[in-house]
Amino acid sequence: MxxxxxxxxxxxxxxxxxxxxxxxxxxxxxxxxxxxxxxxxxxxxxxxxxxxxxxxxxxxxxxxxxxxxxxxxxxxxxxxxxxxxxxxxxxxxxxxxxxxxxxxxxxxxxxxxxxxxxxxxxxxxxxxxxxxxxxxxxxxxxxxxxxxxxxxxxxxxxxxxxxxxxxxxxxxxxxxxxxxxxxxxxxxxxxxxxxxxxxxxxxxxxxxxxxxxxxxxxxxxxxxxxxxxxxxxxxxxxxxxxxxxxxxxxxxxxxxxxxxxxxxxxxxxxxxxxxxxxxxxxxxxxxxxxxxxxxxxxxxxxxxxxxxxxxxxxxxxxSKHQAMNAAYNRFHLAGSYGAFGSITRRRDEVVVEGTEDPDPATATWHEYVFRGKPGPPGRWPRQFAPYHLRLDWGMWFLALGSPSQHRWFTVLLRRLLEADRPTLRLLARYPFEGRAPQWVRARVFRYRFSTWEELRRTRCCWVRQEAGELVGPLDLASMRGPTD
Known part of the structure; x- marks a missing residue:
């Protein structure tokens, strides 16, 4: 045949x-x-x-x-x-x-x-x-x-x-x-x-x-x-x-x-x-x-x-109303695919910070560094693909304002306050040597790639500027959520 x-x-x-x-x-x-x-x-x-x-x-x-x-x-x-x-x-x-x-x-x-x-x-x-x-x-x-x-x-x-x-x-x-x-x-x-x-x-x-x-x-x-x-x-x-x-x-x-x-x-x-x-x-x-x-x-x-x-x-x-990445059955067979139907013009990033100080108003804050997503301006991006860093991708959608991400992000903040070891292992670097912080918060920063001149002068590939606050200071006593 x-x-x-x-x-x-x-x-x-x-x-x-x-x-x-x-x-x-x-x-x-x-x-x-x-x-x-x-x-x-x-x-x-x-x-x-x-x-x-x-x-x-x-x-x-x-x-x-x-x-x-x-x-x-x-x-x-x-x-x-x-x-x-x-x-x-x-x-x-x-x-x-x-x-x-x-x-x-x-x-x-x-x-x-x-x-x-x-x-x-x-x-x-x-x-x-x-x-x-x-x-x-x-x-x-x-x-x-x-x-x-x-x-x-x-x-x-x-x-x-x-x-x-x-x-x-x-x-x-x-x-x-x-x-x-x-x-x-x-x-x-x-x-x-x-x-x-x-x-x-x-x-x-x-x-x-x-x-x-x-x-x-x-x-x-x-x-x-x-x-x-x-x-x-x-x-x-x-x-x-x-x-x-x-x-x-x-x-x-x-x-x-x-x-x-x-x-x-x-x-x-x-x-x-x-x-x-x-x-x-x-x-x-x-x-x-x-x-x-x-x-x-x-x-x-x-x-x-x-x-x-x-x-x-x-x-x-x-179709004029083409769906991107659509599954038509629960077996995920014969689906529709596509990527980047729209392009974001600016980059916002959620930066998570913690402190061991008792008063958040006068505290010194330290950044939690994720494995793949941009963080400190001097940290050069790494190659991870084909491995998939799911938490980091979720943080990108969170910065876009996707409401589906907020529920897990609230729990993430709580896990950081608990210094939960499995959660901390998802990160590249965390402050306090794994000890539980007193407070955590999340701020939004606008990121852009540095220019050639800025790269030569600062050796930083990113330039960032604070754009607002996503979550104000929280401690364990103030958190009530789906895990209670």
């Missing part, structure tokens, strides 16, 4: 399976390190309270059966172990049902986390990882040919990511249409990277060229992914180069990394060998068998289901 088995895509399957598994590995490491202080029984938004409040509307999750912090850790460790096995290629050496089962375990465990994760897991790339992991389950093992239908579904997923992002930009904000978006983006993006300052300081005409090139990459190139080789591979290369540019210019968790992996679904073995001749012997493995009949039926059934579910995201792409 030549229409079912792809003979030119062994490398594509290799990269997709191991790459997606590696992203799952990173995601489950974040579960182990962040889930308990953010969402555990004593977390900022406890899962048991959330599930008791929303019930079945949360969607499928193992935690509805029962929740405990030990169970959350078990989910994280099982996810890490299964993902590591797939990265090593162990399940792929067996029958096709073995990697199928391994990826479905990853998908099911992470679905449980996302559906219980509330605002800390409310990002489009969570659904993207879930859908990519689900599709990867049907790529088969090394003993069977790569299914053409699954590769087409991967390209359709990539098309929704890229074309959806391009259309939401054109519809969402005039700065994308007049090519001035990068006058602001590198400075105001959620979590700048170590090179973001330099990207921001590039000449403005070059910024306009960058935006125009982005429009071509997202609005034209995705259609070429479905054309015969070598055009499809060239289109994939354009996507990969564009995403690498974004990786260098900022921290967007695993969004860019996963998008590059999806692009490999359009890269043919012969085209890859032409670029990297040393890979030619490894890619010349000969034709593989399509696999047993039940495998063919299973892949075709899954494909039909995904095609049926694709109606809503397809129509969304054409």
């Amino acid at each position: 030549e229409w079912f088995a792809a003979e030119n895509y062994d490398a594509a399957r290799f990269v997709l399976q191991r790459g997606i598994a590696l992203v799952y590995l990173v995601a489950f490491v974040a579960v182990l390190r962040q889930f308990r202080p953010l969402l555990g029984s004593h977390g900022l938004l406890p899962v048991p309270d959330h599930l008791a409040r929303v019930g079945a509307r949360a969607g499928p999750t193992l935690f509805r059966w029962r929740y405990s912090d030990r169970l959350a850790l078990a989910v994280g460790w099982v996810g890490v172990a299964v993902a590591a096995a797939l990265v090593a290629g162990l399940p792929q050496a067996g029958a096709p049902w073995v990697p199928l089962l391994a990826f479905l375990v990853l998908y099911g465990l992470y679905l449980s986390v996302v559906n219980a994760g509330q605002v800390f897991y409310g990002f489009g790339w969570e659904s993207l990882l879930l859908e990519a992991g689900f599709l990867a389950a049907f790529l088969g093992s090394d003993g069977v040919a790569t299914p053409v239908l699954v590769l087409v579904l991967f390209r359709w997923l990539l098309f929704r990511v890229e074309f959806g992002a391009g259309m939401i930009k054109m519809r969402g904000d005039r700065v994308w249409r007049d090519l001035t978006a990068l006058y602001y983006h590198h400075e105001t993006q959620p979590m700048p990277g170590p090179l973001s300052w330099f990207f921001h300081r590039l000449p403005r005409p070059l910024h306009k060229v960058e935006v125009a090139a982005n429009h071509v990459a997202q609005l034209v190139v995705p259609f070429l992914l479905f054309l015969p080789q070598p055009v499809a591979s060239i289109a994939a290369a354009v996507v990969i180069v564009t995403q690498l540019w974004l990786v260098l210019s900022g921290n967007f968790a695993w969004l860019n990394w996963l998008t590059m992996l999806l692009a490999f679904s359009a890269v043919g073995d012969r085209q890859l060998a032409a670029v990297v001749p040393t890979l030619a012997p490894a890619l010349d493995s000969g034709a593989a068998e399509p696999g047993p009949w039940w495998w063919t039926v299973l892949v075709m059934t899954m494909t039909a289901a995904m095609v049926a579910m694709s109606w809503r995201p397809a129509t969304n792409l054409l």
